[in-house]
Amino acid sequence: MAVDPGLPGAARTQLAVAGARATTAAALNRKGSGPRVQEGLFLALLLLAVGFALAGLAALLVWSFVEGLPRLDANLFTQGPSSLHPETAGFRTAILGSVYVIGGVIALIVPLGVGAAIYLEEYADKTRWWNRFIELNVQNLAGVPSIVYGILGLAFIVRGPLDIGFVAAAGSMTLALLVLPTVILAAREAIRAVPPSIREGALALGATQWQTVRRQVLPAAIPGILTGIILGVARAIGEAAPLLLVGAVTFVTVNPSLFEGRFTTLPVQIFNYAGRPQEVFHELAAAGVIVMLVVLLAMNSFAIWLRNHYEKKLS
Amino acid sequence: MRKLLVLAASTALALGAAACGGDDDDSGSASTSGGGSELSGNILIDGSSTVAPLSEPAAELFMEENPGVTIAVGTSGTGGGFEKFCNGETQISDASRQIEADEEAACKKAGITYEELSVANDALTVVVNPDNPVDCITVDQLKQIWEPKSKVSNWSQIDGLENAPDADLDLYGPGTDSGTFDYFTEAVNGEEGASRTDYNNVGEDDNSTVTGVSGSEGGMGYFGYSFYLENQDSLKALEIDGGDGCVAPSPETVQDGSYVPLGRQLFIYPSGQALERPEVKSFVEFYIDNATTIAEQAGFIGLTEEQVTEAKDKVAQLAG
Numbered sequence: 226m227a228v229d230p231g232l233p234g235a236a237r238t239q240l241a242v243a244g245a246r247a248t249t250a251a252a253l254n255r256k257g258s259g260p261r262v263q264e265g266l267f268l269a270l271l272l273l274a275v276g277f278a279l280a281g282l283a284a285l286l287v288w289s290f291v292e293g294l295p296r297l298d299a300n301l302f303t304q305g306p307s308s309l310h311p312e313t314a315g316f317r318t319a320i321l322g323s324v325y326v327i328g329g330v331i332a333l334i335v336p337l338g339v340g341a342a343i344y345l346e347e348y349a350d351k352t353r354w355w356n357r358f359i360e361l362n363v364q365n366l367a368g369v370p371s372i373v374y375g376i377l378g379l380a381f382i383v384r385g386p387l388d389i390g391f392v393a394a395a396g397s398m399t400l401a402l403l404v405l406p407t408v409i410l411a412a413r414e415a416i417r418a419v420p421p422s423i424r425e426g427a428l429a430l431g432a433t434q435w436q437t438v439r440r441q442v443l444p445a446a447i448p449g450i451l452t453g454i455i456l457g458v459a460r461a462i463g464e465a466a467p468l469l470l471v472g473a474v475t476f477v478t479v480n481p482s483l484f485e486g487r488f489t490t491l492p493v494q495i496f497n498y499a500g501r502p503q504e505v506f507h508e509l510a511a512a513g514v515i516v517m518l519v520v521l522l523a524m525n526s527f528a529i530w531l532r533n534h535y536e537k538k539l540s
Numbered sequence: 541m542r543k544l545l546v547l548a549a550s551t552a553l554a555l556g557a558a559a560c561g562g563d564d565d566d567s568g569s570a571s572t573s574g575g576g577s578e579l580s581g582n583i584l585i586d587g588s589s590t591v592a593p594l595s596e597p598a599a600e601l602f603m604e605e606n607p608g609v610t611i612a613v614g615t616s617g618t619g620g621g622f623e624k625f626c627n628g629e630t631q632i633s634d635a636s637r638q639i640e641a642d643e644e645a646a647c648k649k650a651g652i653t654y655e656e657l658s659v660a661n662d663a664l665t666v667v668v669n670p671d672n673p674v675d676c677i678t679v680d681q682l683k684q685i686w687e688p689k690s691k692v693s694n695w696s697q698i699d700g701l702e703n704a705p706d707a708d709l710d711l712y713g714p715g716t717d718s719g720t721f722d723y724f725t726e727a728v729n730g731e732e733g734a735s736r737t738d739y740n741n742v743g744e745d746d747n748s749t750v751t752g753v754s755g756s757e758g759g760m761g762y763f764g765y766s767f768y769l770e771n772q773d774s775l776k777a778l779e780i781d782g783g784d785g786c787v788a789p790s791p792e793t794v795q796d797g798s799y800v801p802l803g804r805q806l807f808i809y810p811s812g813q814a815l816e817r818p819e820v821k822s823f824v825e826f827y828i829d830n831a832t833t834i835a836e837q838a839g840f841i842g843l844t845e846e847q848v849t850e851a852k853d854k855v856a857q858l859a860g
Binding site: 306307308309384391469472473474475476477478479486487497499500501502503504507 | 613746
């Protein structure tokens, strides 16, 4: 086994450690031709990347406001869709549909996502093949295109085993499946980031594992978990394709309910109006983009407030 | 932080107000002054996104007169609509082409009967850049451009085309799920779905074709007449020579049948089972009665009197 029997084990380890340290130190101390120039270049690249992302957002906002400004009025919130009177049509049924669907998504992803993350981080035995299999699958599912979830929803939720029909709850369940991997991954990271000393302290004082998780680990991880939920909800609220498959319609004048009757959501309605030939519908679509931004901003600001609230409480 | 909270609170208020203001009370609405209408129930329409701009105003007008009836319109596409229709999940299917054999079989298997009713005419319009000197194109020349594996890349390569400019072809067309694509490929290339594939595929967004063709000297694209009608100043519609000389797309040429082969009809397919319900029967009759007005308002071409009579006869027979 031993490569060099003449050298005792401890000495060999010392040698290896010293070598590694020397190599690292050499790499760190190596003076480039111009570290300042490189630093400046890297900073410029980073700013460029941020600039690109912000420019896209700014372009969208400017376009929506310029195009949709003449239509920004109370009708947008109080009126339903109309092909006869597009100049006074609104997004009432779509806003409510989005709120119902997203409310359902939140109700599903919070317990399921956080529960799965707690299990995988705190309870699962990582040497077992099934736990590793679950982990691998969660990571892979995060990359599946949304339309695939739409087909899954149509086959298993709308029809098939669950058979609940083309209702808002089917949309919630489909979108919940879509964003669940994101939420689980983020919640796991947040739980993992809680220092082990906190767990060990609680356990040493005689707390059970569940008491430790509930009283110490979860409160400390909440800000990170909320970030994951915000990201998940932001993705779900903008989805149109999977919802079209599970029954979102483009014209519905009555307010939705979770388990009865057809529904529509903001992205579906905007998509429909944007595809019409007449200019008046394009204005309506642009105004819809603004409405959607307002709804998203309202939901996110509440979540961010919640996160800050917990962050303050802990520090 | 405070600003965000204020924003969140005001939005929540606005949403709440919207929810309260919009609460439609379904119960007891049949007795309101809707011309003595006692009809009530839910009607679900799904299918072609081309026909939805007709079904939506029809539904809206009907609901104004019959507040007890709620109608929802979806846009799953002609094929997607028939899939749900033959599964018994919708009452009426919108279609921008006729039902196909496999769809017919699915309906038959599920025991769903139906009737095909025309609700409007449309002219598939071939558009080019306004600076393009070409005015008229034959079906054969269209085929040279659009047939599968076509190698034509410049307007000057098209056989027998008069005034052809020396400009690179820049083609725009709908996605393969579209009924418009099915109809155009069948009419021009002789086989449904057969098309060259190296064109700019705009999916369902025909407005991209408008932007693309109006911004490119050698641009060419095709879509429904309403998209041309709204963009006449930035696009030029080609006259089509289907064998009997050049014919421009217009309501007259489509109605008299001279705009061949790109004049088409748009359909609704109500199911026989649904027509037994009085509100569905009443809605379908209403739709056909007002089809011409609705079609013209939405930028389509109205039915001819002959077509209206035929559709009315069919409804009368169905309703027994």
